[in-house]
Each structure stands twice: as structure tokens, then as C-alpha cells.
Amino acid sequence: MLYPQSNSHRQVIELFDFWDFRFDPQDSGIKSGWQTGFSDGRPIAVPASWNDQFEDGRDFLGPAWYQTEFELP
DSSP: OOOOOOOOBOOOOOOOHHHHEEEOOOOOTTTTGGGGGOOEEEEEEEOOOHHHHOOOGOOOOOOOEOOOOOOOO
């Protein structure tokens, strides 16, 4: 298995942190424009499973959205 490496041609940026998260039970996120950002997100630890973090979504199998901000070097 290949692992990310930083070298003179490549930089590794760790994105683990708390992100914003929303369940999308009606699958309306794309129609609502969530791909450019959404409000009312809940914090979620990434990487991790929403099933372990949200009791109300433990058995949810539908679409969900994550968003975060970061700066590119």
C-alpha cells in the first residue's frame, strides 16, 4: 500500500479535525446548492463514523454532507 509522503514534489496536508456535517434525508442538498456550502451544520470528528457520533443518525443510510475550510500552502 502506498502512503502519503512529503517530498520536493509533493506535500501532505492532514485534514483530520472537526468538520461541519448535515444529514440529507430528502436528498435535496444538490438542488439547495450545498455543494457551494451549507449552513446549520453540526460538528463532526473526521475521520470517524456518524453512526458513532450521532444517536439520531445511528441507523441512517442516506446521503450526508461534510464541509470544512483549509488553506493551501
